[in-house]
Amino acid sequence: MIALRLHKDVYAGAAVDAAIKQFARYARLTAREEPSHWVVEVVAATPARARTVAGELGNAALGASAKARPAVQP
Amino acid sequence: MASLPSIPGELASADVASGVVRLTVREELYPLDAVFAAAFTFIKDCWVVVDRADAAHWAIALTPKAAGADAALLEQWVGGFANELLACAYRHRLAKDHRATVEAVTTAAMAGALGPPSLEELEDFDFSNEAFEDPLGIAMSWEDKYGKKAKAGDAAPAGATDDDDGGAP
Numbered sequence: 001m002i003a004l005r006l007h008k009d010v011y012a013g014a015a016v017d018a019a020i021k022q023f024a025r026y027a028r029l030t031a032r033e034e035p036s037h038w039v040v041e042v043v044a045a046t047p048a049r050a051r052t053v054a055g056e057l058g059n060a061a062l063g064a065s066a067k068a069r070p071a072v073q074p
Numbered sequence: 075m076a077s078l079p080s081i082p083g084e085l086a087s088a089d090v091a092s093g094v095v096r097l098t099v100r101e102e103l104y105p106l107d108a109v110f111a112a113a114f115t116f117i118k119d120c121w122v123v124v125d126r127a128d129a130a131h132w133a134i135a136l137t138p139k140a141a142g143a144d145a146a147l148l149e150q151w152v153g154g155f156a157n158e159l160l161a162c163a164y165r166h167r168l169a170k171d172h173r174a175t176v177e178a179v180t181t182a183a184m185a186g187a188l189g190p191p192s193l194e195e196l197e198d199f200d201f202s203n204e205a206f207e208d209p210l211g212i213a214m215s216w217e218d219k220y221g222k223k224a225k226a227g228d229a230a231p232a233g234a235t236d237d238d239d240g241g242a243p
Contacts, residue, residue: 010106010124010132036126055121055137062122066110 002054004040006061011038015064019057027053078149081156088148093141095148097134097156098127108163109134115158120151 006016016038020029027044040057044050076090077083088095099109106124109132113122120136127133136151143151169176191199211219 004123005125006123007125009126052139055139058121058123059117062110062113062124063117066107066114069107069110 002042002050004042004054004058005034006038006040006058008036008038010065011061012065012068013038015068016040016061018064019060022060023053023057029053029057076145078145078152080149081152086152086156088145088152090143090145090148092137093143093148094135094137095152097136097152097159098131099134099156099159101130101132104132104159104163105166106132108159108166111162111166112155112159116151116155 016031020031020040023029027042027050030041030043032039032041040054042050042054042057044053075087075096078086078088078095084098086095086097109124113124113134116122116136119140120138122137123135125133125135134155136148136155138147138151206213208214
């Protein structure tokens with residue numbers, strides 16, 4: 001099992017939720033909230049698969065969080 | 075965690091067994107938008123996780139997707155990321171500083187692309203409005219501003235000058 005910890009200052013909650021939905025069919029994903037982090041636990045058939053799913057989920061959440069940010073303000 | 079030869083230990087460290095390299099940068103120098111932009115260019119080849127090291131620092135973990143990364147390869151990845159991050163931070167600053175200029179130029183270009191106004195639009199245009207206030211008289215003609223004043227008894231219209239003889243015989 002891999003616990004992916006995503007800081008709330010960086011990752012938008014909606015982006016993490018969207019990434020979990022996107023990768024739910026590849027592994028068993030459990031989300032919980034800590035004061036400063038979103039925590040996603042990844043359980044898969046093999047450790048390598050869990051690592052891949054956790055990594056790609058993190059990338060997807062990062063991309064969605066970046067996309068959700070407002071444009072540069074002067 | 076092992077330090078990397080070419081990067082100060084307090085900035086970057088590598089875990090060769092796990093194939094992870096971590097970079098710590100100051101938020102003051104590298105805003106989150108720049109970190110996102112740099113991470114975007116690496117998500118094809120690496121798994122990227124951005125975290126808060128403390129109130130003033132970001133911690134970025136890079137894990138190359140290709141298995142078997144050694145210390146030298148991890149150092150290459152983190153060095154490349156650091157360079158990209160620097161470029162993104164600079165572009166972010168330029169975009170922030172020159173936003174007003176870019177907007178003005180874009181607006182002027184868009185207005186020019188619309189073409190000249192039609193006769194109907196000119197007919198509807200209200201020319202009576204003052205274009206802008208001119209308290210110093212900068213927009214006044216030289217004759218209006220410095221021309222000889224009409225004598226009290228003259229019937230010449232206001233603003234007329236000596237040049238306004240009109241060629242009368």
